[in-house]
Structures are given as C-alpha cells and as structure tokens.
Amino acid sequence: MASPSLTPAAHPPLPDADSPPPLPDADSPPPPPDDDAPPPPAQDPQASLPADLLEDIFLRLPTTSDLARASAACAAFRQIVTALPFRRRFRSVHRPPVLGFLRDDFYPCKPPHASAPAARALAQAADFAFSFLPNAAGWSPRDARDGRVLFSAVPASHGRGDFADATSTTFVDLVVCDPLSRRYVQIPPVPDDVAASIEGCGMLDFEPFLAPASSEDLQEVEPPFRVIGKVLCETKVAVFAFSSRTGKWSCHGSSALSNDVVLDALYERRHYVHGCFCWLLEWMEKLLMLDAHTMEFSIIDLPPGNDERRLAILEAGEGRLGLLNIGRNTLDLYYKVWRNRGDGKQEWKHETMEHPLPDYHWRIIGSDEEYLLLRGISLDWPWFGNSSSQGPDIEYFALELKALRLERMYVSKHKMLHAHLYRGFSPAFSSPSI
Incomplete structure (x- = not known):
C-alpha cells in the first residue's frame, strides 16, 4: 500500500482572533527598524542567576587567574568575587599555589611557571625585606605557611x-x-x-615551626595560628605549642630517645604528611614522627639501605605512608599502610618508576605536604677541567608529589642548601593572615 501523502491546502486557514500572529518565514526580509521604538533594556548578568549560584560557579574555577578574568566581566561579578566571605570560601576549597621560595630573600616563580604573574604581583605588593619588623636585621626565617612567615631572633653576626x-x-x-x-x-x-x-636535661636544639591551619581556621576573619617548638635534649625530645587564640604556651609532654637518635635528629629536614611532622633519621634508619593533633611522638623503622639516597616523605594514596628516593635514573617508592596512623609494624613495599626528571644532580632543600623544593644542576656542566670563572646555572623546581609533576621556578648562580616554599594567592584574592 502506498504511503499517504500530505497535500497543502489551496488557501491557508484564517487565524483565530485569540491566536498569536504567525512567525515570519525564515527567508523573508526583516521588518524595517522603527526609529521611534525605545532601545532594548540592558541585560543584567545576574538577572537569571542568583548570587549564591554564581558563587558556587566561581568556586569551581581552577585558578585565581580564571577568577580574575571572571570578576572583570562586570561590576556585579567583581562585587561577588572580592567580598571577604567568598574569598574565605575560595581559599578553603582551593589549595594555595606555589608562588616562590624564601631564604635570605624572596625568590618569586618566573615564566613559564603558571604562577609567575601572581608571584610578580605578590613581590611588588608585599614587603619581603620585612622592614616593618622591630630590629628587622635581627631575624631569620624558620618556616613559611598559609601566607605567614615565622622568624627567630639571631645575633647580627649570623646574617639573615x-x-x-x-x-x-x-x-x-x-x-x-x-x-x-x-x-x-x-x-x-x-x-x-x-x-x-x-630543666637540667641538656637542651641541644630548639626548632620552631608553624602548624598547618585547618579549612575552618582559614574561613575566620582573623585566622588563628599555632607555633610548635620541638626541643631535643641529650636523652629525650619534648614539644611545646603556642596558640594565638589563647596567647599562651603549653607543654605536651616528652619522649625518651637514645643519644644516637638525638644526634641524628639535630640537622634533619622536617616533612609533613598524614597530619604528622616527620624527621628522617637516615643514619639510624628511623623515622621520628610527631602527631600534630595529639602532640605525641613515635618512631618507626625505615627500609634498609639508606646510603646515598635522597629521600622525601609523602602520602602514597589509599592511606599509605610513602618514601620517595630520587635516584640517578629512577624514582624508588617505598610505602606501607598508615591509615589511622597504623602501628608502624607493616613491612615496607617497594616500586621502581621511570625517572621523570632531567639528568641533573638533585638535592631536596625544602618540602611541604604536597610539594618538594628541588635544587638541580645539569650533569652536562663540565665539572672537571672547566676554565670558566662562572659557576653553573642552578635551577630550582617544585615537584608536585601526587602527579610527580616538575615545575621550574627560578634560575640563579646562588647555591642554596635550605629554603622554605611560599604558597598563597595573588594579592587581589588574599586577606591578611594576621
């Protein structure tokens, strides 16, 4: 049977009196403009989206650069983005990017690092000569965290x-x-x-550092902070803490240590992982850990074979504690379960990964819970028989630990042994941390 066909009517039906007028044909020319007609009303960007929904959208922007571009679109957007409650929410959701590192001076990230524009703006807006401190020349940096810098007083002869x-x-x-x-x-x-x-225990070292701020702390108008002081004595280690909420110091107990462990812990670099501050005691093949919540110390064994290793401690995913060794051609990862702090008795497991880094001589000179600060010198430099009066270019990198992504930050002739990563947001999206 043939399909029925649709035959157009010879004359279109007349429109009903209550029906809307027919739409113009797509090929028909547009009607002439009416010079007497009023101009169309200006479109309000917020007409269809309430402010709380716009905030949720802006919170999902990945970087402060994207946020700055959005705020430049109109005055209404800028009013939302620059409001203090929104900035506090944004900082609680987004981890602050690396903007540079701090030693005797501030070394901002340089292009092509993604944070170079924000780092340049910070360097111009902030006072990294710290001239506002009383007796500014008499302080040296001990830690940097959450936009704050901790200084300790030193004799002028030491130099910052x-x-x-x-x-x-x-x-x-x-x-x-x-x-x-x-x-x-x-x-x-x-x-x-x-x-x-x-008292009377023979203090060998007082190491002050800043405790990480919680996301709830960062949402406060004046975020509180804590200073922790680890004290090594001849046969014990103790911990003291100062809270800006109370304005007072408190003692959180001590733990007995052998003299060998104490001596090994004197010069070790501090790491932070799984809510614990950690010190790698490589000579003793031990890991000294301080729980930042309970303020209790514990010691666990390291995997054997620590000679000539460049170890960093990190979160290895799935509640695991990890040790990363930066070798010449490989990255060696040692890990063990550490969920709920564990008991430290599980055996270390080992994986070897292809080396994602350039063929450099590497040294870890700083770290936090998400990044290593690396110093690298190319092995192509003619170390022997070089007649040049200049030393090699020394490059400084941030190594993002989760994805093992290397971010080149700075190039200098200055060879630093130790520095502090400085993380934060561009000045336009930063609030006073003190």
Missing part, C-alpha cells in the same frame, strides 16, 4: 638566612608576620613553669 641550618640551645625570641599586610605578632617567651619539664 644562615640560622635556618644552625641549632639553638635556648628558647629564642620568635615573631610571626604577614609580608603582604605588613603585620606581625611577637611571640612571648616560654614561661619557666612550662619549660620545667626539660
């Missing part, structure tokens, strides 16, 4: 920056500051009654 690799056998004066807002807080001395637990 040198003290970070030295030891202090006394409770030195401390100050916490914000170079962007040029504010600072002087930390009161540790009272005698609080320090009584280590």
Whole structure:
C-alpha cells in the first residue's frame, strides 16, 4: 500500500482572533527598524542567576587567574568575587599555589611557571625585606605557611638566612608576620613553669615551626595560628605549642630517645604528611614522627639501605605512608599502610618508576605536604677541567608529589642548601593572615 501523502491546502486557514500572529518565514526580509521604538533594556548578568549560584560557579574555577578574568566581566561579578566571605570560601576549597621560595630573600616563580604573574604581583605588593619588623636585621626565617612567615631572633653576626641550618640551645625570641599586610605578632617567651619539664636535661636544639591551619581556621576573619617548638635534649625530645587564640604556651609532654637518635635528629629536614611532622633519621634508619593533633611522638623503622639516597616523605594514596628516593635514573617508592596512623609494624613495599626528571644532580632543600623544593644542576656542566670563572646555572623546581609533576621556578648562580616554599594567592584574592 502506498504511503499517504500530505497535500497543502489551496488557501491557508484564517487565524483565530485569540491566536498569536504567525512567525515570519525564515527567508523573508526583516521588518524595517522603527526609529521611534525605545532601545532594548540592558541585560543584567545576574538577572537569571542568583548570587549564591554564581558563587558556587566561581568556586569551581581552577585558578585565581580564571577568577580574575571572571570578576572583570562586570561590576556585579567583581562585587561577588572580592567580598571577604567568598574569598574565605575560595581559599578553603582551593589549595594555595606555589608562588616562590624564601631564604635570605624572596625568590618569586618566573615564566613559564603558571604562577609567575601572581608571584610578580605578590613581590611588588608585599614587603619581603620585612622592614616593618622591630630590629628587622635581627631575624631569620624558620618556616613559611598559609601566607605567614615565622622568624627567630639571631645575633647580627649570623646574617639573615644562615640560622635556618644552625641549632639553638635556648628558647629564642620568635615573631610571626604577614609580608603582604605588613603585620606581625611577637611571640612571648616560654614561661619557666612550662619549660620545667626539660630543666637540667641538656637542651641541644630548639626548632620552631608553624602548624598547618585547618579549612575552618582559614574561613575566620582573623585566622588563628599555632607555633610548635620541638626541643631535643641529650636523652629525650619534648614539644611545646603556642596558640594565638589563647596567647599562651603549653607543654605536651616528652619522649625518651637514645643519644644516637638525638644526634641524628639535630640537622634533619622536617616533612609533613598524614597530619604528622616527620624527621628522617637516615643514619639510624628511623623515622621520628610527631602527631600534630595529639602532640605525641613515635618512631618507626625505615627500609634498609639508606646510603646515598635522597629521600622525601609523602602520602602514597589509599592511606599509605610513602618514601620517595630520587635516584640517578629512577624514582624508588617505598610505602606501607598508615591509615589511622597504623602501628608502624607493616613491612615496607617497594616500586621502581621511570625517572621523570632531567639528568641533573638533585638535592631536596625544602618540602611541604604536597610539594618538594628541588635544587638541580645539569650533569652536562663540565665539572672537571672547566676554565670558566662562572659557576653553573642552578635551577630550582617544585615537584608536585601526587602527579610527580616538575615545575621550574627560578634560575640563579646562588647555591642554596635550605629554603622554605611560599604558597598563597595573588594579592587581589588574599586577606591578611594576621
């Protein structure tokens, strides 16, 4: 049977009186403009999206550069993005990017690093000479975290920056500051009654550092901070903590250590992982760990064979504690289960990965929970028989630990042994941290 065909009517039906007028044909010319007609109303960007929904959209933008471009679209967007409640929410959702590193000076990320524009703006807006500190020449940086810098007082003969690799056998004066807002807080001395637990124990080193701020802390108008002081004595280790909420120091107990462990812990680099501060005691093949919540120390064994290794501690995923060794041609990952802090008795497992890094001589000079600060010198440099009066270019990189992504930050002739990663947001999206 043939398919029925549709035959157009000879005359179109007349429109009903209540029907809307027919749409113009696609090929028909547009009607002439009416010069007397009023102009169409301006479109309001927020007409169809409420402010809370716009905030949720802006929170999903990956970088502050994207956020800045969005805020430049119109005054309404800028009003949302620059409001203090939104900035606090954005900082609680997004980890602050690496903007540079701090030693005797601030070394901002250079192009082609993605943070170079924000780092340049920060360097111009902040006072990294720290001239606002009392007796500015008498302080040296000990830690940097959450936009704050912790300084300890040193004799002028040491020079700024040198003290970070030295030891202090006394409770030195401390100050916490914000170079962007040029504010600072002087930390009161540790009272005698609080320090009584280590009296007569033979203090060998006082190491102060900043505790990470929680996401709830960062949403406050004036985010609180904590300073932790690890004290190594001849046969024990103790921990003290200062809270900006109370303005007071407290002692959180001590743990007995062998003299060999104490001596090995004197000069070790501090790491932070799984809510614990860690010190790799490579000579003893031990890992000294301080739980930042309970303020209790523990010691676990390292995998054997620590000679000539460049180890960093990291979160290895799925609740595992990891050790990353940067070798000449490989990356060796050692890991063990550490969910809920574990008991430290599980055996270490080992994986070898292809080396993603250039053929450089590497040294780890700083770290936090997400990045390593690496110093690299090309092995192509003619180390022997080189008649040049200049040394090699020394390159500084941030190694993102989760994806093992290498980010080149800075090139210098200055060979640094130790530095602090500086992370934060561009000045337009930063609030005073003190």
